[in-house]
Amino acid sequence: MENTKQVKLILEDGTEIEGTSFGAFTSVAGEVVFSTAMTGYPENLTDPSFAGQILVLTYPMVGNYGVPGEELYESISKIFESDKIHIAGLVVNYYSEEHSHWNAAKSLGDWLAEYNIPGIFGVDTRMLTKKLREKGAMLGKIVAGEDIELHDPNQDNLVAQVSQPEVQHYGSGQHKIVLVDCGTKTNIIRCFLERDVELIRVPWDYDFTKIDYDGLFLSNGPGDPKMCEATIGHLQTALQQDKPIFGICLGNQLMSLAAGADTFKLKYGHRSHNQPVLLTGTKRSFITSQNHGFAVDTATLPAEWTMLFENLNDGTCEGIKHKTKPFFSTQFHPEAAGGPEDTEYLFDDFLTAVADYKNR
Numbered sequence: 001m002e003n004t005k006q007v008k009l010i011l012e013d014g015t016e017i018e019g020t021s022f023g024a025f026t027s028v029a030g031e032v033v034f035s036t037a038m039t040g041y042p043e044n045l046t047d048p049s050f051a052g053q054i055l056v057l058t059y060p061m062v063g064n065y066g067v068p069g070e071e072l073y074e075s076i077s078k079i080f081e082s083d084k085i086h087i088a089g090l091v092v093n094y095y096s097e098e099h100s101h102w103n104a105a106k107s108l109g110d111w112l113a114e115y116n117i118p119g120i121f122g123v124d125t126r127m128l129t130k131k132l133r134e135k136g137a138m139l140g141k142i143v144a145g146e147d148i149e150l151h152d153p154n155q156d157n158l159v160a161q162v163s164q165p166e167v168q169h170y171g172s173g174q175h176k177i178v179l180v181d182c183g184t185k186t187n188i189i190r191c192f193l194e195r196d197v198e199l200i201r202v203p204w205d206y207d208f209t210k211i212d213y214d215g216l217f218l219s220n221g222p223g224d225p226k227m228c229e230a231t232i233g234h235l236q237t238a239l240q241q242d243k244p245i246f247g248i249c250l251g252n253q254l255m256s257l258a259a260g261a262d263t264f265k266l267k268y269g270h271r272s273h274n275q276p277v278l279l280t281g282t283k284r285s286f287i288t289s290q291n292h293g294f295a296v297d298t299a300t301l302p303a304e305w306t307m308l309f310e311n312l313n314d315g316t317c318e319g320i321k322h323k324t325k326p327f328f329s330t331q332f333h334p335e336a337a338g339g340p341e342d343t344e345y346l347f348d349d350f351l352t353a354v355a356d357y358k359n360r
């Protein structure tokens with residue numbers, strides 16, 4: 001083995017776990033969260049919603065299928081969920097240095113090193129996850145040689161760090177959709193471009209109310225939704241109008257905050273590809289892809305709003321909708337990547353609402 005340097009994972013409760021370094025040999029601090037997804041590390045690691053987080057993967061063997069090479073679709077990545085790795089650090093049980101996949105171009109360790117992201121393996125991730133479930137998500141650090149201070153990323157405006165600063169245009173379909181980029185996953189863009197859409201991607205704090213759009217989309221993104229005051233302000237103006245609005249994950253939280261509801265931090269979040277949700281008022285459930293640490297407090301939803309989906313594990317709000325206007329959002333990820341695609345139909349529902357609005 002080329003790199004057998006020892007590193008430590010240290011949690012804010014004093015837990016110290018020794019492991020072996022892979023990826024970059026560097027120290028990093030962040031919020032330690034776990035995902036029980038069994039596949040999809042190329043997608044997860046490039047999801048901007050993980051910014052500031054040290055990710056623990058509970059699947060016991062990681063790296064065995066390597067990392068694909070980059071390919072472009074329009075001007076965005078065809079494979080990854082953004083143009084870089086966003087996690088702060090990676091924690092796994094067994095890191096497979098050998099990889100084999102028809103599409104692999106490099107190893108997970110080399111890919112992490114390329115972006116200067118540290119990994120630690122040889123960690124009892126089952127014990128660690130039980131601890132995070134009992135005590136809740138904790139701050140932590142991977143210490144490689146030099147010790148560093150703990151740091152709470154939820155105090156930072158992470159959205160401002162990951163949102164692209166330029167307005168960008170994609171596609172030439174008939175529905176003009178503004179995508180508010182709070183750290184959007186590229187599969188959201190791909191899902192729109194597979195449909196009849198002209199997409200205008202704007203930065204998180206851009207005054208999109210000045211654009212003559214047909215529909216408004218609010219992306220996923222990292223950190224505490226209450227940090228996005230500028231987006232919430234612009235959204236409040238959009239909510240006064242009747243043009244369709246759709247939001248995903250952070251977008252659901254921003255829609256709720258703009259509507260006057262409150263959000264709170266979950267004990268340890270929902271991060272996996274098998275989260276069951278119920279379509280409220282029906283017996284229809286879906287298995288969904290999720291990655292969030294905050295949630296909407298259903299009890300605070302104003303009277304004109306209702307819960308659209310409910311998490312069947314813990315009863316928390318998985319989406320909201322306006323009772324009379326075409327505004328809805330989900331806490332889970334209908335675009336998947338990774339995870340099940342069963343709720344991708346919500347993009348069609350949104351574009352149907354857009355077409356109906358234009359034909360009214």
Ligand SMILES: NC(=O)CC[C@H](N)C(=O)O
Binds near residue numbers: 049251292
């Ligand atoms: N994937 C997301 O958009 C996450 C939203 C928010 N940052 C949370 O953790 O709850």
